[in-house]
Amino acid sequence: MKKIIIIIIVAVAATTAKAQFTKATLQASGLTCAMCSKAINDALKGLPFVETVKPDIKNSVFTVSFKQDREADIDAMQKAVEDAGFFVAKFIVTGVFINTEIKNDEHITISGKEYHFLNVKDQVLNGEKNLTIVDKNFLTANAFKKYTASTTMQCIKTGRAGGCCTKAGLAAGTRIYHVTI
Amino acid sequence: MKKLLYISAIFISVTASAQPAVGTLSPEITLKDVKGNPVSLSSLKGKVVLIDFWASWCGPCRRANKHLVNIYPSLKKKGFEIYGISIDDEISDWKRAITADKIQWLQVNETGGWNAPIANQWKIEQIPTNYLVDKEGKIVARDLEGRELEKAIDNLLKK
Numbered sequence: 001m002k003k004i005i006i007i008i009i010v011a012v013a014a015t016t017a018k019a020q021f022t023k024a025t026l027q028a029s030g031l032t033c034a035m036c037s038k039a040i041n042d043a044l045k046g047l048p049f050v051e052t053v054k055p056d057i058k059n060s061v062f063t064v065s066f067k068q069d070r071e072a073d074i075d076a077m078q079k080a081v082e083d084a085g086f087f088v089a090k091f092i093v094t095g096v097f098i099n100t101e102i103k104n105d106e107h108i109t110i111s112g113k114e115y116h117f118l119n120v121k122d123q124v125l126n127g128e129k130n131l132t133i134v135d136k137n138f139l140t141a142n143a144f145k146k147y148t149a150s151t152t153m154q155c156i157k158t159g160r161a162g163g164c165c166t167k168a169g170l171a172a173g174t175r176i177y178h179v180t181i
Numbered sequence: 182m183k184k185l186l187y188i189s190a191i192f193i194s195v196t197a198s199a200q201p202a203v204g205t206l207s208p209e210i211t212l213k214d215v216k217g218n219p220v221s222l223s224s225l226k227g228k229v230v231l232i233d234f235w236a237s238w239c240g241p242c243r244r245a246n247k248h249l250v251n252i253y254p255s256l257k258k259k260g261f262e263i264y265g266i267s268i269d270d271e272i273s274d275w276k277r278a279i280t281a282d283k284i285q286w287l288q289v290n291e292t293g294g295w296n297a298p299i300a301n302q303w304k305i306e307q308i309p310t311n312y313l314v315d316k317e318g319k320i321v322a323r324d325l326e327g328r329e330l331e332k333a334i335d336n337l338l339k340k
Contacts, residue, residue, distance in 0.1 A: 033239070035308070036239045036241055036308050057240060
């Protein structure tokens with residue numbers, strides 16, 4: 001019986017890569033102190049999947065925890081920061097992964113969303129991991145340049161599937177999150 | 182004409198619920214200090230008071246504390262007081278910052294961060310935010326800092 005359960009678990013896990021995102025750590029920059037602004041706090045708290053927003057002065061970041069029963073929308077958070085008059089300088093999302101095999105400079109579907117891993121070793125993710133989003137507007141311009149140089153795929157520039165990705169069965173224009181560990 | 186008056190009356194009553202304005206009497210505030218004892222702003226009547234909204238996680242507030250720590254002792258002797266209002270959600274963070282910054286003035290706190298009732302009542306949109314109040318309890322200036330603040334306090338103390 002135990003064996004069967006294990007086999008079932010392995011079978012289920014092998015078919016789909018899964019991740020449950022629990023929180024994000026983000027740094028916002030601007031002309032004024034981002035953590036001192038109510039606007040940015042309200043904008044993030046106003047998102048339906050956000051549970052709490054906590055400022056962390058030591059690392060000058062916001063820790064944003066997600067509601068358990070809601071799917072976090074990474075792009076909505078970036079937009080919320082921008083709408084409040086700031087820009088994202090660093091964005092790390094924490095997730096619990098189950099048997100997620102990743103390869104450097106390749107796309108992978110995790111829980112129904114597309115990810116493109118850059119500057120990573122090929123590996124299998126299990127347990128809690130932090131992904132740094134390296135799409136445009138999720139990091140400083142200089143840091144973004146560094147990551148665009150690490151791949152020949154065009155999708156890094158737009159964050160959307162282009163000609164090179166459609167070969168892999170992705171519809172043109174599909175959102176692809178570019179990430180590193 | 183009557184209509185116009187009516188409209189402006191509505192306008193005034195609407196703006197009256199906005200943040201306390203320079204030139205008006207400061208609303209009463211009663212919040213708890215580090216030991217949990219309530220401290221009222223009105224208990225400082227007769228003194229020049231700086232109402233200072235801040236939090237431990239606010240970098241510019243902490244830098245402003247450094248300046249206040251320097252000017253406070255001599256001004257206190259002349260009848261000046263600071264009513265520091267922290268909107269820290271974690272009381273321990275607030276207390277740690279008081280110790281770290283060597284704050285000697287009155288400190289009160291209301292948890293809830295940006296949505297603490299006092300922050301909502303005073304329509305605090307960013308911190309640090311401060312209000313300078315004269316001996317009669319009237320708000321005379323907002324968001325002064327550095328030399329400007331020192332000069333304004335000096336002038337009010339002489340009155």
